[in-house]
Amino acid sequence: MAVAADTKITDSEWEVMRVVWANQEVTSKEIIDVLEQKKAWKPATTKTFIGRLVKKGMLNTKKDGNRYLYSTDVSEVAFVKAMFNDLFDNVCDRQKGDVVAYLLSQIRLSFADVEKITTILTEKETEAVDLVPCNCLPGQCHCKIIKEENDHEKN
Ligand SMILES: [Zn+2]
Structure with missing residues (x-):
């Protein structure tokens, strides 16, 4: 799924994206574990952010047995550069x-x-x-x- 260049994500969603960017393909449990440690988020909280990112087209889902694997087509560097350009527009x-x-x-x-x-x-x-x-x-x-x-x- 192509992501619009003007896709905006919140700081919390950004935390989720960093886990995906660092690992290429991850399960929700892997994302939950990282953010439970870093932010003390409950699993349901992290799952909500994952769901929003899927809706925004930032995350792809792939069924793998009885679990889902998450990945992204958006490059981290390209995304950060786009955010800076956005900021500089103001x-x-x-x-x-x-x-x-x-x-x-x-x-x-x-x-x-x-x-x-x-x-x-x-x-x-x-x-x-x-x-x-x-x-x-x-x-x-x-x-x-x-x-x-x-x-x-x-x-
Ligand atoms: Zn001026």
Whole structure:
């Protein structure tokens, strides 16, 4: 089943997906065991989240004797990237660089990561601008607060 690119999952459903991503094919009991340990969830709670993920098309089910096996066609990396893109859709273009700098400062990197990021930054430097244009709607961003626009009109 194809999953829409805009499929949203909750933090709890994300916990279930991580078990499936880590193990490729799992039974509900295996998911329940992991999350009982990590989150102290009751089996019924975990089963509810599994059911929701099946409904959303995030999980495939396959009957195996008297039990079901769960798997997914959605790649974890692709999913996380899509979530970040979604999040960034809600951020002013002018603030994105600052957000990325903050994220970078918070994480541990391998030498290979540093090399990859350095290459990207070197490319970005050739196309950098003094001030990134803001394309937000007036009233939804600090760059174009409604009050400021009114003040400009008075001057
Ligand atoms: Zn803006």
